[in-house]
Amino acid sequence: MSAEDEARLFEEMMTYQEAIFRICLGFSRNPSDAEDLSQDVYLKAYRSLGRIRSPHAVKEWLFRIARNTCLDHAKKLQISRLFEKTTSPDNVLDTRTPEFSAVTSERLKLLRRAVSRLSKKQREVFVLREYGHLSYEELARTVGAKAGTVMSRLNRARIAVARFIKEAGHE
Amino acid sequence: MNKKMDDGDFEEINRLIQYDVDEALRVFRSGDFGKRLRARIAADERTVKAKSFLRRIAVPSATLLAVSAALFLLNVHRSPAPWPVHPRLFAAVLRQLPAFSRPAAELPSGPAGVAGMSEAGGGFQSALALAERRKKEEERETPFRPDGPRVPVLSLKKKMEILYKDKVIERVLVLLIGKSKEV
Numbered sequence: 001m002s003a004e005d006e007a008r009l010f011e012e013m014m015t016y017q018e019a020i021f022r023i024c025l026g027f028s029r030n031p032s033d034a035e036d037l038s039q040d041v042y043l044k045a046y047r048s049l050g051r052i053r054s055p056h057a058v059k060e061w062l063f064r065i066a067r068n069t070c071l072d073h074a075k076k077l078q079i080s081r082l083f084e085k086t087t088s089p090d091n092v093l094d095t096r097t098p099e100f101s102a103v104t105s106e107r108l109k110l111l112r113r114a115v116s117r118l119s120k121k122q123r124e125v126f127v128l129r130e131y132g133h134l135s136y137e138e139l140a141r142t143v144g145a146k147a148g149t150v151m152s153r154l155n156r157a158r159i160a161v162a163r164f165i166k167e168a169g170h171e
Numbered sequence: 172m173n174k175k176m177d178d179g180d181f182e183e184i185n186r187l188i189q190y191d192v193d194e195a196l197r198v199f200r201s202g203d204f205g206k207r208l209r210a211r212i213a214a215d216e217r218t219v220k221a222k223s224f225l226r227r228i229a230v231p232s233a234t235l236l237a238v239s240a241a242l243f244l245l246n247v248h249r250s251p252a253p254w255p256v257h258p259r260l261f262a263a264v265l266r267q268l269p270a271f272s273r274p275a276a277e278l279p280s281g282p283a284g285v286a287g288m289s290e291a292g293g294g295f296q297s298a299l300a301l302a303e304r305r306k307k308e309e310e311r312e313t314p315f316r317p318d319g320p321r322v323p324v325l326s327l328k329k330k331m332e333i334l335y336k337d338k339v340i341e342r343v344l345v346l347l348i349g350k351s352k353e354v
Contacts (some may be wrong), residue, residue: 014205021199022192031195035204042208043215104190111187130188162180165187 006049011064013045013062019132026131027070027123029112037073041066063134063142066160067124107165122157125150 016039024037025102044065120124124143128134139154140147309323325333 017204018196021196021204021286025195027186032199034195035199035202038204039208039211043211046212047215104187107183107187108191111184111191127269131192132186158181158184162184165183166180 007047009052009058010046012058014043014061016059017042019151023063023066023109023127024070026115026127027074029116033073037066037070038113040073041069044069057141060138063128063132063138066132067128067142070127071120071124107169110165110168111161113168115159117164118157118160122153122160125153126157126161129154 021034021038022040024041025034028034028037040110043063043065052058054061068147115123115126121143125139128142134142136147136151140150143150145153311323
């Protein structure tokens with residue numbers, strides 16, 4: 001692949017920056033971490049531009065990098081939490097807007113906690129679909145599973161999240 | 172489990188996610204992500220270049236270090252001599268020798284002098300002078316001594332002289348014998 005092709009491909013990748021950011025936000029549950037993770041994703045993509053086999057599937061390739069990067073980050077975070085008492089992203093005080101209501105803030109915390117409680121397989125399909133807005137086919141190719149499997153996983157994940165929020169809200 | 176969940180629950184999840192994403196995206200869009208990313212890529216490229224330079228010099232440096240370490244270890248763990256003389260033992264022997272009293276030039280040359288020197292405690296220097304003298308005596312041309320096998324080594328010239336003298340004596344004797352027969 002020539003340098004011009006690589007530059008063109010990278011420009012194409014940059015059009016997905018918001019989708020990548022949304023996915024990173026879903027996994028990290030923190031806007032600041034999400035931006036750092038997005039940069040990591042693009043850096044990895046930039047380094048391996050020469051190794052890309054099918055330039056037509058660049059979107060799925062980029063989403064796969066995003067998914068792997070976020071899962072790696074979550075794993076590292078889990079390990080570091082074992083050794084040091086760090087603040088959980090769920091407990092970070094959200095001060096993005098002054099008019100941010102206390103009720104919504106509480107509900108958002110519940111949502112983040114519910115997502116973090118999902119199994120790894122359920123969490124990845126839930127985040128990629130609900131935050132990244134991937135189609136079922138894209139989701140199946142990114143995760144490396146059949147479309148039917150992905151749909152059932154997603155359904156179970158949605159139910160688990162809704163149930164957790166409902167139960168926690170009634171307490 | 173599914174029966175307990177109604178559409179309202181799922182709608183609330185979608186609403187919350189939408190709210191979460193919208194708020195985060197608003198902050199994300201306010202910053203220049205592309206500019207920050209380009210700066211990070213440039214910094215990463217610089218790091219990669221520095222690392223490649225380090226990698227290039229690392230192999231020869233490591234080899235040199237390994238060879239130096241190997242040589243050092245070989246030198247340190249070399250097997251000792253079969254009969255090592257410990258420096259302390261050597262120093263103790265030297266200390267037990269009689270003190271150095273007179274320089275060699277002042278020493279008397281005769282056997283009486285040597286004896287006197289020993290008595291005066293001439294020590295190591297006197298023993299050295301005696302050894303020197305004995306060596307010179309041995310080197311000197313000495314007549315054949317029947318009591319010992321030691322024969323001084325003669326030069327070629329000396330050997331020829333002796334041989335010539337022998338021949339002269341032999342001729343003289345032959346002439347004398349011939350004359351006596353005639354008489």
